[in-house]
Amino acid sequence: MNLSDALFDYKHIWHPYSSMIKPLPCYSIISAKGVYLTLKNGQKLVDGMSSWWSAIHGYNHPVLNRALKKQIQKMSHVMFGGITHPSAIALCRKLIQLTPSKLDCVFLSDSGSISIEVAMKMIIQYWNSLGQNRKKFLTILNGYHGDTFAAMSISDPNNSIHQIYNNFLPKNFFAQSPVSSFHSSWNKNDLVSFKKIIEKHSLQIAGVILEPIVQGVGGMNFYHPTYLKKIKKLCDYYHIPLIFDEIATGFGRTGKIFAFEHANVIPDILCLGKAITGGTITLAATLTSRNIADRISNSKPGCFMHGPTYMGNPLACSVAYANIKILQSNEWQNQVLHIERQLYKNLLPLREHPRVIDIRILGAIGVVECSQIINIAMMQKFFVEQGVWIRPFKKLIYIVPPYIISTYALKQLTNAIKKALNKKFLFI
Structure with a gap:
């Protein structure tokens, strides 16, 4: 310059x-x-x-560029409240095809950290619909889930990026992160800290949230798939929803289309972002189960209370659809x-x-x-x-x-x- x-x-x-x-x-x-x-x-x-x-x-990329050019000739944006459009429908259909069948309700947003906020709000509203005031989340140390406030509250509290905000953030539960690496033998002691917390506070915990397999900014650690399997069993036993943050790892980065496939487990909520549009324009998605969506929708106020201005942006949806088609080759x-x-x-x-x-x-x-x-x-x-x-x-x-x-x-x-x-x- x-x-x-x-x-x-x-x-x-x-x-x-x-x-x-x-x-x-x-x-x-x-x-x-x-x-x-x-x-x-x-x-x-x-x-x-x-x-x-x-x-x-x-x-x-010529395919992604063509998708953007084709869409911008029709419209670059339109509000998603009370309006839908072909690009959003096509993308959500692709996302549902690409993810486990359990995850069949898609909420679109405009960045990865917002998809985390959406997931946490979904879980809080889900428990509220059941008459339970659960607001605490359980995760592990060395995690990172974004820079917005709820996302920071479930990121490692000693991470230098967020430490200054600790006094302002909600207090959540943090278990020790696993030491068994992806390529090493599984150590059953990795589960001790997590198990103690979930056993003691199971009636307070609204949800469990993890970066599956790869902890990103928290230290770039790759942990053993068995850890995810054990966590899933504990969540099922205590009927606590499990959220996976695949914002960094989703769409093939770890050698699987989603990192949780290394453990062959399925979350109750899945957060996606970053590579969803192939790096062309910002977009994110939070996918959840019909059970959670119906619970929220059948209780006061009768809807999910979130609505980003650029939710379902047609440009982003059209290029994300093209990006997934490239992946599907x-x-x-x-x-x-x-x-x-x-x-x-x-x-x-x-x-x-x-x-x-x-x-x-x-x-x-x-x-x-x-x-x-x-x-x-x-x-x-x-x-x-x-x-x-x-x-x-x-x-x-x-x-x-x-x-x-x-x-x-x-x-x-x-x-x-x-x-x-x-x-x-x-x-x-």
Whole structure:
């Protein structure tokens, strides 16, 4: 960007997780195509983040672009209250086809954290319809569910992102997160903390909410599928609804279309976002069972009390429908498997590096946990110089590339990580 634009951005635009006094450096992207982001100076960067997990088919995908262009010629938006339209109907039909048959009621919203808020409100209203005033939720530590208030209340209370708000948030129950990793043996002691809490407070708990298999911003941990199976059994025993947050993992990222499929369990409510539109425009969905929907609808006030202005946005619905059709061609399965195999080949050897604590790989997710805090601004600059876009946080360098990435481009990402580990000045 030119000096005037850069100065304006620096002084006036507040970027996520950044300061207005000493903001993290920003890089001006003027276009994006495939797996490449193009800087103002013409340099191309291999995108290792899929724009925070969302651009699974890369950028400027012709099928997704056509869907947007076709829809915008009809209407870009119309309110969803008292109105419906073909794009929303087609998308919801696809979502119901793609998910377990139990989840046959769809509530559309405009971002992942709002889909979590919607799920929590559904559960509270569900219990109210049964004459029970349950308002507490049970989850596990190291979780992250978004930056809106209810979503923050079920995210790890000691997470530095949300810690400052702790005194304002509702108090929920937090069990210890499982230590059995996805690829290790199951340790039955992982269930002890959760089981104690649900046994003691079963009549207070409105719902259980988890990120299935992959804990995202809370630490990029991959836990054992048996944990989900055990949690589901406990929820069924105590008749407590189970919510899965698949906002980051949904639509193939872990090697299954949804991460909960690794455990072969079905939630009562499912939250989707991020990759739902292939990274083109914001949209989210909360799917629930007919039982929960009917309970809410048959009691005062006789409806679900939520209605985002841009709910069911036609542009977002049309491109989400096209995105799911691409997924249903099943190319993503081979693409994700290819990424996983290459990550094992190129990242796993870094486990022996003196600055590395652990390497974690699952599907199209690669995580390098370092022994030192990362200097984010310096490492970001280093990665740009290497021709890649990777955004680390805390002690973690992770990549979630678009599924269409080539062997060559993926190797650029892993080589850049390898080089970064050898630079002392990139760590604090």
